Amino acid sequence: MQILNYIIGHIQLPEKSVKNTLELLNEDCTIPFISRYRKERTGNLDEVQIGEIVKFKEQFEALEKRKKVILKALGEQDVLSPELHQKVESAQDLTSLEDLYLPFKKSRKTKAEKARQNGLEPLAKIIMSQNANDLESIGYRYVKGGVASIDDAFEGARHIIAEWINERTDIRNNIRHQLERYAMISTKVVKTKESEENAQKFQDYFDWEESLSRIPSHRLLAILRAEKEGFIRVKIEIDNERALDKIENRIIRSNNECADQIELAIKDAYKRLLLPSLSNEALQIAKEKADESAISVFAKNLKQLLLGSPLGEQRVLAIDPGFRTGCKVVCLDAQGQLLYNETIYPHPPKNDITGAMKKISSLADAYKTQAIAIGNGTASRETEALIRRIRFKNDIKVFVVSEAGASIYSASKIAREEFPNYDVTVRGAVSIGRRLQDPLAELVKIDAKSIGVGQYQHDVDQTKLQKSLESVVENCVNAVGVNINTASKSLLSYVSGIGPKLAENIFNHRDENGPFSSRKEISKVPRLGNKAFEQGAAFLRIKGAKNPLDDSAVHPESYSVVTKMAKDIGKSINSLIGNPETLKNIDLKKYRTDTIGLPTLKDIMKELEKPGLDIREQAKVFTFNQNIKTINDLREGQLLPGIVNNITNFGCFVDVGIKESGLIHVSNLSDSFVKDVNEHVHLHQQIIVKVLAVDIPRKRIQLKLHK
Structure with a gap:
């Protein structure tokens, strides 16, 4: 093949x-x-x-x-x-x-193997021939050695026949077909664990039955998690009589004593060998499909998160809020470098509101802050309300930023290398600020599974999940491009053809020799050969380079084409860039070669029109309803601003400014059928929602997308 x-x-x-x-x-x-x-x-x-x-x-x-x-x-x-x-x-x-x-297969000692050792395979063959007369007399010939009775002889022969039946591909495929079309998955609660607190989140599945082929991926993963934690038992079933009839019709062609023995062997093979094995296989296939679906949702969410709106190179004051331990404050320059850090205590138990407001105001003035980033965890709303009370000298935008995974980063080796002289609280606040400046550059430092998008990430195949997420990160990094002179090792490692080792070499070369001034200089990095240069150079940008193409997505292998275009119309390359009127005069067909066709030439023209254009939208300020501080403030029918913070196959979760996120079920996203949630909302989208129901004891909020 x-x-x-x-x-x-x-x-x-x-x-x-x-x-x-x-x-x-x-x-x-x-x-x-x-x-x-x-x-x-x-x-x-x-x-x-x-x-x-x-x-x-x-x-x-x-x-x-x-x-x-x-x-x-x-x-x-x-x-x-x-x-x-x-x-x-x-x-x-x-x-x-x-x-x-x-x-x-060389397997452990089976009942069939033991029967063979007792010399019963010839008897099994006689039975399977189905034309023996006086089977009892024949059976007595095998009552010897380890076979104590004629019943033992027939039982051993049936074990051998059962194994033959189990090994028949046509029979296995027939049962597979029935499992694929008709299998039901059912669950029963483990009575001894029913009252446990952790079991209550699975109470919907204490007594459940559904078609295995139609069960949504999120429900199957939830059921399997409940089973793994010991709260329920799961069973896969089909119509046993139908399955047995199908097997008998394939094997039995007589109506004698042999047929009676074969019928017993079929029932044994089905119950003991075929059904357990193939039902597990069917469940595993369903699990793989559920994994694939969950991983796909996770990948889509991660892509949207990584391509989230950046603020850009602006000076940021970032706050990691807290009550008892205070709010950690850091001031960052436009490139994300830490300039200053401090802790303020505006909330209980200290309640130093005046001192905190004065400190934030003076820091914003001293470091010419252009934006404030507030983590969305504990004390976030209280801190945001405090910041909005301050009368700043300049217009300062205030953003609430997701801090999911920030604690993972702050304790990581990467964070320790970046900030060896600061503790985890300072590192976490820096991460929050940098996420506002450039979400992609900061989030690549964190294990994607810790970023907080998707569901059941710990229940799916971890190898497939990791591979999928790494692919998403790689595609996002290369779609945006990387400033080689400011990028971290983590960000550089995802550039096409680079990887962790070359990323470290690039970082060290930059540290020792200063910023790169051209793409040609990249080839001087130790161990960065022609192949790595070919794969990665066009994704690495040089800001302020002598050759303006070095800050574009035009590949160095195509520089000569652009040079020829400019020469042919009597212009410089600089005058081509960002000049659509001039570019209109270029006839692309003249520049086609054996290796460069119209698709590449059209890409070059797009890039010359807007070189280095960031495909991401600019970050926008968003304000929650200031009257909603806890779940107790919610009422049915309210219209509230919210931000989509997670997307699943069954709907999306929305942050409305309180600790609990609300769910817009897929049925409440549109009045028409919703095939894909992502066609209606995207991660971090700012939307208006209507409150449908509030379950305070279970901390559940049902919402509807308001058009």
Whole structure:
């Protein structure tokens, strides 16, 4: 089986596009580089389509690796016939491959193996022939050695037959089909744990039944978590009589004593071997689909969060609010460097409101603060109210910033390296301020699973989750581009072709030699070879470079094309940039080559029109309803401003300015059917919501999107 045919069989993409993409991947090209700078070879595939090719490439490689292991094992057992070899080589997926290998697996001692050792396999074959007369007389011949009675003889023979039935691919596939179409998942509470406090969040699933094929991913993951924590028991069921009839119709073709024994063997095989194994497999497949759905939601949320609106290079005063321990205050310059830190105590128990207001006012004046960032955790609303009472000399914008994951960052190795002489509280406040300046640059320092978007991130396949999230971070970083002279090691490590080691080398080279003045200088970084330069250079920006293309997304390999364009119309490169009227006079067809086609030329023109344009929106000031301070202040029918702070398959959660987030269920996002929540809202979107219901004891708020 060829990899190209395998991938094309799974995704609807042109053969040439897949073939060329595979060649580029085998040349160690990255997804961001391929999607942005090799459009001619891929047929203009985007990063999602290339990611799908990568996924199926890895699946194919895993399948081929497993085939080699199985073929070697079968060869060592001396059972590898030409027919079996062909079947193994032709297997299209791991399930059918493992079914082929099942009869030859070296397993623990089974009932069937014990029966064989007692010499009962010939009796099993006689029964399966279904044409023996006087089966009882035949059975007595096998009552010897370890077989004490004729009942034992027939029972042992049935164990062997049950194993044969279990190993039949057609029977396994038939039951798989029934599980896929008709399986029901049901749950029952574990009575001894029903009253436990932690069990109450799962009370909806104490007695539940639903079609396995239709259960939403979030509900399945919740059920499996409840089972893992020991609060419920989960069962997968189908119509047993229907399943048994299907097996009997495939095997029994007589109406004698042999048929009676086979019928008993079928029931044993189904109950003891087939159903437990295949129902677990069905549940695992459902879990994998739920994982995929949850990871997809997580990835979409993370992308929206990373591409959140930056304030840009402005001077920020950041506050990590608190009551007893005070509010940690830091002043940052426009590049996010820490200039000053202090602690104020405006809230109980000290209540130094006057002193705190004076301090904030004087710091804002001294450090020419342009914006204030307040963490959205404990004492956030109280701190925001305090700040809004201060009469600043200049117009200072006030933002409430998500601090999810800030504590993870503040205790991390990265934070210790950045601020070795400051404690975790100062580092956390700095992170809050930098998130306002540039969310992407700051959030890449934190494990994506700790940022606080998505659901059930600890219940899904951790390897797949990590891979998906790293891909999202990489794509976002490269979509925005990176200022090589100000970027952290964490941010640099996600640039196409760079990675952690080269990021450290770039950082150290910058530290020792000063800022980079051109992209050419990047190649002087130790161990940064031609391949890494090719993959990463266009995503690294040089602000104020002599060559203006060094601060653009134009790849260095295309600089000569731009130079020729400028020369042909008698202009300098500088006069082309940001000048749409001049660019209109350029006939792109004149500059096509064997490697550069219209897709790349059009990208170059877009970049020349607005070089280094940030694809992100500018940060906007937002104010919550100041009269709503706790869940007790909410009333049905109220219209409130809110910010979307999490998105799931069943709706989105909204911060309305209190500790508890409200839920807009998918049914309350629109009057029409909602296929994808992300088509109606996006993370950090500022919206108006209507309060539908408030459950104070359970701390649940139901909301509706107000159009």
